[in-house]
Amino acid sequence: MSLAAKIHKPSRLLTKIGSMLLLVSALQAACHCAWALGKTETGGSTTTLHGGISALAGACAGAGITIEASTLPTSITKVRLGSPAAYAGLQDGDKLLQGNLNSNNMQLLIERAGKRYGITLRYTPDDLVAGHRNKANNLRLSAEATKSSDWKQLKNYDIALMIDASGSMQSPVDRNGQTKWQWCLEQIYAFGKEAQTLGNGPFEFCTFDLSHNLKAACTADQARQLMLATRPTGGTDLSTPLAEIINDRLSARLPRPFIIVIVSDGMPNGGIPVEQVIIEASKRLRSASELKILFLQIGDEPAGKVLANYLDNDLTMEGAPFDIVSSINSDNLLQLGLRRGLIAALNQSSVAAATPNPEIEAELARVRAELARLRAGK
Known part of the structure; x- marks a missing residue:
């Protein structure tokens, strides 16, 4: 939008x-x-x-x-x-x-x-x-x-799940002390089990910090084992695995549209700016329905909120021909859970590129400056 x-x-x-x-x-x-x-x-x-x-x-x-x-x-x-x-x-x-x-x-x-x-x-x-x-x-x-209605909709898509595995995912996400990583593990396992019985079965699964681990056809049990064997640590490079997943998908030209679901808590500090990857991907699409990227924020990191809002709302002003990004904030995600949060983001309306406007350009310049400041760690 x-x-x-x-x-x-x-x-x-x-x-x-x-x-x-x-x-x-x-x-x-x-x-x-x-x-x-x-x-x-x-x-x-x-x-x-x-x-x-x-x-x-x-x-x-x-x-x-x-x-x-x-x-x-x-x-x-x-x-x-x-x-x-x-x-x-x-x-x-x-x-x-x-x-x-x-x-x-x-x-x-x-x-x-x-x-x-x-x-x-x-x-x-x-x-x-x-x-x-x-x-x-x-x-x-x-x-x-x-659940039945959600999966009836999701069966129309191939799905990739990308989970932030940086050190900040070890911090608690609720009053009971459950960490962001533990919450993701429980939700992904439940999502995967539902996919096996109600959806299209295995899904693409990726954990990422400054490196990444990508599995093309992953079951619920395999995703759980991968997450149990991973200790969140270090920084965050989202752009590299995201570009890899998008390139592989668009090169294959498979019949079903594709959803990439990203669960992350903050601002990536490695790789190229993620908006560059998304804008370039958008230029390769024949229609907006081919690819949707859903940012589900977990935690209340201010930098993560700024990035998610920018990717959701402003990329058509930066040259993307299609609005292919939607996001929901952490409060909604924790209340809804992974599947319902994914559906909420997926069903948000998309808007074509707006006509250039001095007020919008000024606001966009302010957002760019804020992103640059946050990425520099200032």
Whole structure:
């Protein structure tokens, strides 16, 4: 994204909060609807829905669910995006086995991939706002739905992971004393295991300090062993391995687009400036969709923030024909985790080169000067 477009980036957090509030209201209304349409008996605290239920389709529609038939068990054929059902983690293809109506909620028994889950949709306002008391299964289903959706997108790409192995990665990243390196090890292992079952399998993997170790087809176990055998030390040369990975890839001209994910905490102090590598790579592309470089910052090093923002926002002003870089900051990465952070960066919008503007040029000159100062260690 260009410098001129910085101020137009929406707050993802505010967007998410607003969406959640809308969903809470929709959920309340949907559950009221489900109760009104689905209750077939009176005089008891619980009504179990099974067999032929003529009102079931209407109740489900109110919650954003389209079902195959009004007879239980049945399949969920469509979950409307942004609906209470989607927020609860329900997916197309889930099997609806049973529904129970209690005094203040609707409980659904869902089957997915041979496993059964109980989903509670409350309709009492204070229960909705006060923390979703029975949310454990909802969250688990939601996490599984998110994972499935993420990998459906990631299967369209070949992926390279580059992990900073310089000495600063030994510093703690949270209050519990976990280091940046340990966090990366856990996240990469989990990511690799998911890639084996949900993605395209092995991925390209590189650790780098002032030297680098590159493995072309790496499994989760191999990446873990490599990281366990590596002790972060020394400085950082990102440009050399990044150029090697890009050159190998563009020379091969493989069919799938390519994502390079870089997890780093600071300013490289070895090799040529990394922006030179990225600008030259951009000039070799036929379209922006061929290559994406995602900078995921870990830690709060000010120099790392300056570099990530520059690479993300300003390279089209420096001669890059395509905006191929996106980034997220450390707070977001630690909250989201590697896979979700990668997806968040990947889905950021790109912007074409901005028309030259004296104010933008002045700001860009200031950023260049700041980068030069930081690289000189002043």
